[in-house]
Each structure stands twice: as structure tokens, then as C-alpha cells.
Amino acid sequence: MIIKLLVDGGDMKPGPAIGQKLGPLGINIGQVIQQVNSSTKDFKGLKVPVELNISKDKKFSVKVLSPPTAELLKKELGLEKASGEAKKLKAGNASIEQIISVAKIKHPNMLAKDFKSAVKNVVGSCVSAGILVENKEAKEIEREIESGKYDKEIKAMKTETDVEKKKQLEKFFAQVLEKQQELLKKEEEERAAEEAKKAEAVVEKPKETAETVEAGAEKPELKSQIKPAKQEKQ
Numbered sequence: 458m459i460i461k462l463l464v465d466g467g468d469m470k471p472g473p474a475i476g477q478k479l480g481p482l483g484i485n486i487g488q489v490i491q492q493v494n495s496s497t498k499d500f501k502g503l504k505v506p507v508e509l510n511i512s513k514d515k516k517f518s519v520k521v522l523s524p525p526t527a528e529l530l531k532k533e534l535g536l537e538k539a540s541g542e543a544k545k546l547k548a549g550n551a552s553i554e555q556i557i558s559v560a561k562i563k564h565p566n567m568l569a570k571d572f573k574s575a576v577k578n579v580v581g582s583c584v585s586a587g588i589l590v591e592n593k594e595a596k597e598i599e600r601e602i603e604s605g606k607y608d609k610e611i612k613a614m615k616t617e618t619d620v621e622k623k624k625q626l627e628k629f630f631a632q633v634l635e636k637q638q639e640l641l642k643k644e645e646e647e648r649a650a651e652e653a654k655k656a657e658a659v660v661e662k663p664k665e666t667a668e669t670v671e672a673g674a675e676k677p678e679l680k681s682q683i684k685p686a687k688q689e690k691q
Contacts, residue, residue, distance in 0.1 A: 458482070458510075458511045459508050459509065459510055459511075460478055460479065460482075460508070460509040460511060461506065461507075461508055461509075462475070462478070462493075462506070462507050462508075462509065463504055463505070463506050463507075464493055464497060464504070464505055464507055465502075465503075465504065465505070466497040466498070466499070466500030466501050466502065466503045466504070466505045466524075467494050467497050467498035467499075467500065467501040468494065468501065469490050469493045469494050469497070470490070471486060471487075471490060475490075479509075482511055482515070483515055484511060484515050484517055489509065489517065489519075492517075492519050493507055493509075493519055496519045496521045497521055500521075500524060500532075502532060503524045503528050503529070503532055504524060504528065505521060505522070505524050506521075506522040506524070507519055507520065507521050507522065508520040508522065522566060523562050523563050523565070523566050526559065526563055526578070526579055526582040527539055527582055527585075527586050529559045529562055529563065530549075530551070530559055530579070530582060530583065530586055530588060531586075533551070533555050533558060533559055534548075534549040534550075534551055534555065534588065536548055536549050539585075539586035539587055539588070540586060540587025540588075541587075542587070543584065543585055543586065543587035544587075545637075545640075546587055546637055547587050547588065547589050547630070547633055547634075547637065548586060548587045548588055549586075549587075549588045549589065549630065550588070550589040550590075550592060550626050550627070550629060550630035550633070551583065551588055551589070551590045551591075551626075552590075552591060552618040552622060552623065552626055553590065553591055553598075553607050553610050553615075554610065554615050554616050554617055554618045555616075555618060556576055556579050556580055556583070556590060557576055557610060557611060557614055557615060557616055558616040559579045560572065560575040560576045560578070560579045561614060561616065563575060563578070563579060572611060572614070573602065573608075573611050576602060576607075576611055577599055577602050577603070580595050580598050580599050580602065581595070581599065583595035583598075584596055589630065589633070591626075592625075592626065592629045592630075
């Protein structure tokens, strides 16, 4: 029997949901938790899918499936979240080595024909997550991978980024963040100005209406005070 679970990497805890799934099977839940945590310790802070293969004699084995690519990218880059507006706002700047590191984890669970294709798939996830790669848009890196620019790193499965290169990537992204902050500030000022304009229009409108009503009310009063001239008898 196979039981599928979604657990916190390295931090699975006993609870009602776990008890309902595993209790009736007669296996030692404490041992399951211990083995799952040991198997998922490299994914701390991430939700990790795991499968428990339980035999008739109550023995079990744990199979760890890789977390979603976006989750792995966030962990690799130390991001709290991906960009909510990927085209306008960037969340991070990855090196090709960091992309390769994620691809190594994901490749066994991918349908990619080879490791190079797996790397391209990870770069594809960077597009929707708003993550730059090597200071460039992810789509541009996809084309460069296809052309063979990073064949050396991919073939060697290089996962360590040089210190100097990492500094350059961080410096470039700091400039990107600065420009984004300026853009957001400008948009916020424009929104505030527009809201102020709308508020001003709402205040002025009742005033104009009141003046119109007042002016209209004067006319009947004046009309009632004017008496028609009497016709002289001939």
C-alpha cells in the first residue's frame, strides 16, 4: 500500500491528519516521523511530498519526491516569495550554477529527455517567478542554453558559484531593486494624486448642486411678487 503525504521538510510532526492515515495501518507512527524527517532534512522550510510504501508485515519505506521547482528556486536564492508581477518586478538573480543545482534535484522527477533539458525547464520556471538568470531575462537564457553557451557548466553539473561572480550578480540585482523602488514610488504618487483629484471632485459636486437649487428657488419667489398691470378702462 502506498500512502501519500505532504510534510514540512525535516519537521514532520504527529497530528490528527497523520493519525487518521497511519493509525489504522498498525505501523509505528513515531518511526515513520523519524525516518521521514531524516529523509527530508535537506528541504527544511519547504513543503515536501513523500510516499510511504507499506508492506503486509507492517514494514515501510520512504520515497521523497522533489518539491515544486518554484519552491526549490526560492530556497536556493533565499527568497521569501516569488514575484507577483513577474514582467515588471524581479524577485532574484540566479547564477547558472544555482539553476543547475535545482535541476539536479528535479531531474529524476522530470520528463526531460536529458539534463540539459532539465536545466532549461528550471529556467522556464524563473520566467513566471520573476527571477533573472545571469543578469538577464530567463527567456534570453533559455535561448543561450539552446545555443550551447552553458554546455561546459551543464556537462560538469557545476553547482558552486564563484565568490566574485556572486558579488557581481548581487551588485547588479541591487541596482534592479533600486529602479523597481523608484518605479513603485512613482506609481504610488500617481495613485495618490488621482485619489486626491477624485476626492476633490466629490466635495465640489454637492456645492454646485446646492447653488443650483438656491438659484432655482429664487425665481418663483420673484415671480410671485410681480403683479400684472391693470388694463385702463377706455
